[in-house]
Amino acid sequence: MPLRNVERTPAPVWNALVAGNERFINFDEDRPNQDAPRRRQLRDGQAPAAVVISCSDSRVPVEIIFDVGLGDLFVVRTAGEILDQAVFGSIEYAIESLGVPLVIVMGHESCGAVKATADALDGGDIPGGYQRVLIEKVAPSILEARAEGLSTITDFEKHHVVATVDQILSRSPEIHAKVETGEVGIVGVHYQLSDGRTVPVITRNVD
Template structure:
């Protein structure tokens, strides 16, 4: 969050990008968090959080949805790299969520995405406010919940308090990340 504040204030420090630091990473990595974010070109996790090499374990897929391969990647981050925080990061004007709301017939593999996003759209369809924005937030929350439910490795890490899984929303306009379901013990920036 401190990194995102630097980014929003346009004072990024671009940490961990010098040659000596890169060499220190050759033999090991110890990322501080994993991000499950959207593949959208406007939401690069390292830039949004002002992080460098070795800092974030990033999985990006359109609509920040989850499947077996995504889950395996995050299980590796937690089980093998000891990552203690997973952030499911949705963002404003997400095209994958927008296409799901439009419910047009999509070609080829694209229905795979909307099939996974549809439950979030259904959950908020009758809620007041903007359907797209509500669905984007609900989708990030539901994917975070799916990670807890569908992986034994992640669920056990959460139970022994070695892992937190949270959802967040990135505003393309402001550059700000807001957490959607922040546990009480994560409300400070520490």
Template sequence: MTPDYNTPNYTRRDLLQYGVCIVGTALLTAGITTKVLDREKKKIVAETSSCETPEITPEIALETLMLGNERFMENKQKHPNQNRERIKEVAAGQKPFAAILGCADSRVSAEIIFDQGLGDIFVVRNAGNVVTSEEMGSLEFGVLELGIKTIMILGHQKCGAVKATLDGNSVPGKIGSIIDAIKPSIKGKPTWEEAVTANVKLQIKKLNSSPVIAQLIANDELKVVGGFYELETGKVKLIT
């Protein structure tokens, strides 16, 4: 509980503890460098149990994802929230801080490449990471019901669905529906990587057409970004 400074009944311990809360809030909201943010946030939470951690913002949610990817890329994973205690905790309910709309490609597992655990990220996957009515509805549910603060649409190097679209060959079954969802992003004769990036931008545009998503973005309650995953390095680069 924050001490009452309108009365003289506070102690030196109260003052120090209150200072920790202020520092914690500043660190979590000031947008400082990623490594300092990660280290200091954990230190402050460990040092005091009587002040609540400020609600996560879209900026902090994105920063947390990128910190996790940095750990993965450097082989310094922490494998958070992957123990028996976490299983019991999330059985009672989930509150993921971010959502990933990613490709179904077996090489691009969101929890692994962002070094996250159970209940941390809400994952929607399909070939080509395309936005359909079902994907949009799933993400709308995530932001409205679960409080997700950041959505990343994640494309990746050597995406087979994008390559099939570039090739333009006829395909059997329902595969054509995926190609149809990607095709509007292809202009001219792009490289494979350029086409993946263009597809991510198109899917962001589709997602932002949702009144639910658009309103939350306008209220600064949600951030929607694009990402490009490099299969050869493990790095996620933000698409602007």
């Protein structure tokens, strides 16, 4: 079912996005909501179905991966999908002001921020300037993963997604409350560059 026709509750929205990802994987995309009438319609406002916190990596184009179009997703992108006050404000705006019922955190295979952090923790070079912030933000999740016995970059990438979801729920009382009542769902996924699939690593209220 097209995303625009689904009930605006967590599970139906997530299921529609999963279906869109399957179309993308199989080179059978619908490419919806990308025409002139859609552009004109959006002049009057927006009603996205989900907010996605994704890595800025050029290989992770969110709307293409889920086979959706203009106005369908509210996307916040930072290197390593790191969180800061602006990101939290953006997520809360999407939920409170736009009525978005689903939050997605998307990490990915071959994440440069995660690898750079792991290398730095192993005694490698730490970037200068503002790039250092990326290492500082990602490091806690890598250290936590290692404490749990995880050791591969893929493991670190997936754990970083889980840690990011946990941060969202623990640091935003507004989001946590809506997830607890079932009004909002949250999904953490690991995007596989090799085959285009978004693999869930943590879910709440989308079953």
